[in-house]
Amino acid sequence: MKPIDTRNQFFDVWNVYWPIALAVFLVILGSVVFLGLRYRSKSNEIPAGKDESTPLEVGYAIGLACIAAFLVFLTFSRMPGSEDANATGKPVDVRVTAARWNWRFEYPSLGYAEQGTKRHVPVLRVPVNTPIEITGSSLDVIHSFFVPEERFKRDVFPNQHTRWEMVFEDAGNQVGGGECAEFCGLEHGNMNFDVLVMPKAEFARWAQGAS
Amino acid sequence: MSGERKPAYPPLALWGIFLSVLTGVGVIFFGTSVSTPALLGGAALFALVLALALAVSRRSVQVEGGGTDPEGSPATVWLALSLALMMAGVALGLWLVLIGGGMALIGIGGVIRELRAQRAAGREARR
Amino acid sequence: MSAISPRPAVVPLRPPVGSRRRASLLEILSSTDHKRIGLVTMVTAFCFFLLGGSLALTMRAELQKPGLQFLTDHTYNELFTIHGSTMFFLFAVPVVLGVGLYFVPLQIGAARLLWPRLALAGYWLFAAGGVLMYSGFLTQQGAASFGWTAYFPLSDANASPGVGADFWVLAVILATTGGLLQSVSLLGTIARLRVPGMTMLRMPLFTWSQLATVFMVITGFPVLIVTMALLQMDREGVGIFSASPEGPVTYQHLFWFYGHPVVYVVFFPLVGVVGEIIATFSRRRFFGFRVTVLSLLAFSAISMAVWGHHMFATDQVSNRYFSLTSTALLVPAGIEYFGFLATMAGGRIRFASPMLFAIGFVLLFLIGGLTGIMVASPPLDYHVHDTYFVVAHFHYTLFGGTVFGLFAAIHYWFPKVTGRLLDERWAKATFVLLFVGALATFIPMFVLGSEGMTRRVADYLPLHHWTTLNTISTVGAFTIALGVLTFLVNLMRSLRLGELVGPDPWEGQTLEWATTSPPPRHNFTALPPIKSHTPLFDLREEGREPLREVGLEREVPREEVPA
Numbered sequence: 001m002k003p004i005d006t007r008n009q010f011f012d013v014w015n016v017y018w019p020i021a022l023a024v025f026l027v028i029l030g031s032v033v034f035l036g037l038r039y040r041s042k043s044n045e046i047p048a049g050k051d052e053s054t055p056l057e058v059g060y061a062i063g064l065a066c067i068a069a070f071l072v073f074l075t076f077s078r079m080p081g082s083e084d085a086n087a088t089g090k091p092v093d094v095r096v097t098a099a100r101w102n103w104r105f106e107y108p109s110l111g112y113a114e115q116g117t118k119r120h121v122p123v124l125r126v127p128v129n130t131p132i133e134i135t136g137s138s139l140d141v142i143h144s145f146f147v148p149e150e151r152f153k154r155d156v157f158p159n160q161h162t163r164w165e166m167v168f169e170d171a172g173n174q175v176g177g178g179e180c181a182e183f184c185g186l187e188h189g190n191m192n193f194d195v196l197v198m199p200k201a202e203f204a205r206w207a208q209g210a211s
Numbered sequence: 212m213s214g215e216r217k218p219a220y221p222p223l224a225l226w227g228i229f230l231s232v233l234t235g236v237g238v239i240f241f242g243t244s245v246s247t248p249a250l251l252g253g254a255a256l257f258a259l260v261l262a263l264a265l266a267v268s269r270r271s272v273q274v275e276g277g278g279t280d281p282e283g284s285p286a287t288v289w290l291a292l293s294l295a296l297m298m299a300g301v302a303l304g305l306w307l308v309l310i311g312g313g314m315a316l317i318g319i320g321g322v323i324r325e326l327r328a329q330r331a332a333g334r335e336a337r338r
Numbered sequence: 339m340s341a342i343s344p345r346p347a348v349v350p351l352r353p354p355v356g357s358r359r360r361a362s363l364l365e366i367l368s369s370t371d372h373k374r375i376g377l378v379t380m381v382t383a384f385c386f387f388l389l390g391g392s393l394a395l396t397m398r399a400e401l402q403k404p405g406l407q408f409l410t411d412h413t414y415n416e417l418f419t420i421h422g423s424t425m426f427f428l429f430a431v432p433v434v435l436g437v438g439l440y441f442v443p444l445q446i447g448a449a450r451l452l453w454p455r456l457a458l459a460g461y462w463l464f465a466a467g468g469v470l471m472y473s474g475f476l477t478q479q480g481a482a483s484f485g486w487t488a489y490f491p492l493s494d495a496n497a498s499p500g501v502g503a504d505f506w507v508l509a510v511i512l513a514t515t516g517g518l519l520q521s522v523s524l525l526g527t528i529a530r531l532r533v534p535g536m537t538m539l540r541m542p543l544f545t546w547s548q549l550a551t552v553f554m555v556i557t558g559f560p561v562l563i564v565t566m567a568l569l570q571m572d573r574e575g576v577g578i579f580s581a582s583p584e585g586p587v588t589y590q591h592l593f594w595f596y597g598h599p600v601v602y603v604v605f606f607p608l609v610g611v612v613g614e615i616i617a618t619f620s621r622r623r624f625f626g627f628r629v630t631v632l633s634l635l636a637f638s639a640i641s642m643a644v645w646g647h648h649m650f651a652t653d654q655v656s657n658r659y660f661s662l663t664s665t666a667l668l669v670p671a672g673i674e675y676f677g678f679l680a681t682m683a684g685g686r687i688r689f690a691s692p693m694l695f696a697i698g699f700v701l702l703f704l705i706g707g708l709t710g711i712m713v714a715s716p717p718l719d720y721h722v723h724d725t726y727f728v729v730a731h732f733h734y735t736l737f738g739g740t741v742f743g744l745f746a747a748i749h750y751w752f753p754k755v756t757g758r759l760l761d762e763r764w765a766k767a768t769f770v771l772l773f774v775g776a777l778a779t780f781i782p783m784f785v786l787g788s789e790g791m792t793r794r795v796a797d798y799l800p801l802h803h804w805t806t807l808n809t810i811s812t813v814g815a816f817t818i819a820l821g822v823l824t825f826l827v828n829l830m831r832s833l834r835l836g837e838l839v840g841p842d843p844w845e846g847q848t849l850e851w852a853t854t855s856p857p858p859r860h861n862f863t864a865l866p867p868i869k870s871h872t873p874l875f876d877l878r879e880e881g882r883e884p885l886r887e888v889g890l891e892r893e894v895p896r897e898e899v900p901a
Contacts, residue, residue: 006720009717009720010717010718010720010721012717013715013717013718014712014717014718017711017712017715017718018712021708021709021711021712024704024708025704025705025708028675028679028700028701028704029701031679032679032682032697032700032701035679035682035683035687036682036687036689036697039620039682039683039684039685039686039687040687040688040689041685041686041687041688042688043686044621044686044845045621045686046621046622046686046875046878046879047620047621047622047684047685047686048684049622049684051622051623051624051625051626051627052625052626052627052628052629053626054626054628054629057626057629057673057676058629060672060673060676061629061633061669061672061673064668064669064672064673065666065669067668068665068666068668068669071665071668071711071715072661072662072665074715075661075665075714075715075716075717076658076661078717079657079658079661079716079717140491140497141489141491141492141497142489142491142492142586144651144724146724146790146792148721148725148789148790149790151720151721152720152721153651153720153721153723153724154651154652154653154720155651155652155653157583157586157587157652158491158583158586159583160583162652162653164653175801176799176801176802179790179792180792181651181723181724181725181792182489182724183415183484183485183489183492183724183793183794184492185415185483185484185492185497185498186411186412186415187411188794188795189411189792189794189795189796189797189798192799217537217538217539218538219528219529219530219538220529221538222538222549222635223553225635226550226553226635226638226639229635229636229639229640230557230639230642230643233639233640233642233643233663234643236659236662237643237656237659237663240659241656241658241659241662242656243655243656243659244655244656246588246591246595246655247646247656247659250561250591250592250595250645251595251642251643254557254558254642257556257557258553258557261556265529280370280450280454281370282365282369282370282371283365283368283369283370284368284370284454284455284458285364285368287368287455287458287459287462288367288368288458288459288462290459291458291459291460291461291462291463291466292462292466294463294512295462295463295466295467295470295512298466298470298508298511298512299470299505299508301504301508301570302501302504302505302508303501322455
């Protein structure tokens with residue numbers, strides 16, 4: 001699989017969509033205010049003017065379709081995602097298992113497992129700028145693995161394995177950097193995890209110690 | 212003064228065609244799974260069949276002079292509430308389903324009586 | 339049988355005294371009169387709106403700052419489940435069908451509904467469903483608490499035991515069946531009971547929007563009914579969704595095949611009313627009527643094909659197909675908006691309260707629509723799905739769409755139903771409070787969602803610094819509550835003291851204004867000629883008075899009738 005930079009994937013699209021949306025909103029708001037003021041009238045005469053103009057509307061519909069096509073092409077071009085030139089090295093394999101209401105992160109090649117408990121918030125340790133191949137599953141209901149900083153989430157299902165990959169670009173410790181995003185019952189809101197993005201050398205040292 | 216009333220099925224038929232096109236696009240260009248042709252295609256088929264039914268049946272429905280509706284239909288209310296009780300009985304127990312069922316039979320009888328009376332009044336009015 | 343006269347319709351100023359004796363409550367609740375069925379449905383639905391809104395206020399009070407102040411996690415989960423369920427199943431769907439039941443027969447010149455017993459039965463199934471759903475609160479394990487979407491396996495008997503959850507599933511079946519029956523009655527009425535001369539393209543915009551709505555109901559609602567029946571069977575031990583690993587995804591397909599169209603069902607009829615209001619209060623016909631009708635049909639058809647966008651984050655559907663269809667929605671939506679603006683342009687606009695709410699609809703729904711196009715893009719949705727961003731998006735389409743549209747319809751048609759006007763000053767207060775409240779409550783949620791605040795959580799960590807935004811949102815919610823209160827005051831007051839009006843206080847364009855306020859039992863004594871979708875407007879354009887209002891004691895000159 002090609003490594004996905006989920007942040008780039010998001011921002012490449014977001015940076016086009018939001019200005020367009022804002023512009024459309026302002027144009028329509030402005031039109032409503034302008035038209036409301038300009039055509040306000042106490043007269044009860046019926047105004048002259050046509051009630052339809054099919055060529056105008058067809059032209060307008062074509063214009064809208066072009067905008068839709070543009071947005072679709074932009075979106076499609078970022079699916080599955082933009083390749084991250086920075087991601088190098090052997091992919092790190094992580095197995096994510098969700099169960100009510102905590103997470104388990106296993107590194108099969110290291111033989112290490114990080115289990116969250118009521119007292120211990122699990123930490124997802126990953127090396128920076130390295131492809132991380134994640135396989136996710138659930139032991140009970142649907143959960144969702146969500147890392148807001150990476151602008152990405154993926155649902156995990158019981159009796160199924162979902163695979164995706166991510167790249168973490170900024171080293172650092174994000175306390176509470178991960179959440180469960182799919183409502184899963186009583187403690188859904190408490191199902192967070194920490195994300196520790198380590199420089200490659202540091203991760204290698206930790207991996208040696210952990211395996 | 213035109214007395215005609217154009218048929219109602221064309222919008223529904225058009226709608227069914229729209230749904231068929233959307234199903235086709237999904238299956239042909241995107242290889243969508245079983246769910247899409249089943250659900251969306253099913254809806255398209257349903258709409259087209261219903262439009263056909265509307266088109267075919269319009270000749271036989273007599274609705275002019277349909278003013279024989281009774282002022283109220285307590286039997287309908289009774290029947291609806293009995294069905295609701297039966298539904299609640301699915302959770303609360305067979306006893307409630309049976310009670311609701313018995314009430315429903317009474318309700319159905321009531322509605323049939325009302326409909327018969329309505330039809331008789333309609334015949335009376337047309338004489 | 340109504341007479342079509344080439345001269346203006348002669349309409350009494352008020353129905354004759356004693357023409358209809360005061361009905362008992364029993365008679366009203368078992369009536370086959372579409373106006374009574376429609377009104378009772380609307381009133382019941384509005385009561386559920388108040389209930390559902392109270393649940394929301396409770397949630398917002400808890401969420402104002404971090405830490406659980408007065409709710410437990412479980413109670414919070416019940417609250418948001420029943421809030422969403424109430425708003426969809428018990429408020430929004432029934433209320434738009436109620437408006438349709440009252441006004442579609444009037445708009446098409448019919449004296450009645452076809453198969454009124456279906457509509458009546460439909461009301462009672464919905465009402466019973468509502469009672470059953472709320473009965474869950476009285477049970478030991480409480481009401482359903484798995485979200486209005488009831489995803490499997492969270493909603494199975496294992497994860498959600500308790501009879502309250504069973505009640506929920508059965509209540510949904512009842513309420514949805516009720517809506518389906520009422521829609522079938524409406525479809526039959528439109529198909530068979532249009533007054534002669536009214537071809538399909540001479541039906542008004544509201545009736546067209548109601549027809550498109552009914553198409554979505556008859557194809558989408560049965561799927562939900564079956565799905566809920568299957569869910570209940572699974573809860574009782576029959577392996578349906580639990581029989582295979584694909585079960586949970588199958589459930590989502592089935593649920594959302596209904597779940598997406600339903601959000602269009604609850605705003606389409608209001609798009610029609612808003613269009614008619616803008617036209618009436620601009621003294622013009624709605625611009626581009628036929629293109630708009632086609633666009634309504636396309637809009638509702640496409641809406642049946644987008645449901646997978648709720649499942650982008652599962653990686654189990656064709657994200658590209660559903661992204662394409664979802665983005666394509668902007669074409670018919672844009673055509674509707676063009677119609678709104680083009681109708682205002684060149685008009686002679688009056689800003690009475692119906693028009694204010696209509697403009698409010700146009701602007702607030704727009705926010706929902708634009709952010710909807712955003713979440714139609716999977717790369718964006720991967721981030722904001724299941725966060726407060728999406729909550730804000732759909733509250734703009736639902737609150738800006740359904741609620742503002744409903745208030746527009748109420749202020750517009752209240753005089754027709756009661757013969758009195760709502761007070762304009764209280765109405766303006768309602769508008770301002772609801773509009774400002776809608777902005778204050780939901781704009782902060784866009785930011786919260788972007789920052790990663792997930793939905794359906796009773797609490798959040800202080801380290802996220804989300805308190806300020808949540809506080810603004812809570813204040814906004816209570817502002818909305820205040821606005822609703824002003825409306826209730828207006829309503830109660832105007833029922834007794836509102837200014838009396840005749841058949842056509844707004845100079846309307848469509849047939850419901852060609853009869854008394856309120857209409858008599860069989861709606862019309864005479865009808866104007868039907869040559870377009872705006873019969874009264876046509877007569878006015880020809881320089882003829884559409885109605886000659888005749889008092890019973892004396893003729894009332896037109897100038898004396900309040901405008």
